[in-house]
Amino acid sequence: AAGVIQSPRHLIKEKRETATLKCYPIPRHDTVYWYQQGPGQDPQFLISFYEKMQSDKGSIPDRFSAQQFSDYHSELNMSSLELGDSALYFCASSLVGEQFFGPGTRLTVL
């Protein structure tokens, strides 16, 4: 069965650089969620999209933005990166409730 695809799997950036994370949801899923998980922490909700429209927003910094495209894939853009942005970033998709998570992108900011 198709799963959620995230790319890249690993990313290393310098402070103040920009990063773009991509998420390809399971086909026919109508909702996409983005989460940030710091070391030893639980996942923190960032933002969600339902049918390509932003549906909810969590503790997402103003330096971050996201969108969902016509083919339903989503991108999380992160600018002016800080050391504290180093984390695992997960994307999840759902149809009628149950979330399925991708493998995550590990972002390291040096």
Added chain:
Amino acid sequence: KQEVTQIPAALSVPEGENLVLNCSFTDSAIYNLQWFRQDPGKGLTSLLLIQSSQREQTSGRLNASLDKSSGRSTLYIAASQPGDSATYLCAVRTSGTYKYIFGTGTRLKVLA
């Protein structure tokens, strides 16, 4: 504001024991609640989803119950195995929102 807590934070048991993991939430107006397991450095695997109108869900050795009035869900694991060792997380979606709030997780270790 929805807050989700899980107890215990960590649990170590011998193989074969039956376990109960607890998840508490402050706002009972939930849309659904989902249980996950996460292995170190890995993604989250969905275990069970309980809709607001349901009282429990079962999958194999796992059973999850939901009591909205008391703001609680429990995950019951029967006949635990070393392969069950992982962190277990519950996530709550409040009605009228499209976001999930995660609990702090229970780190489970099943000893052979």
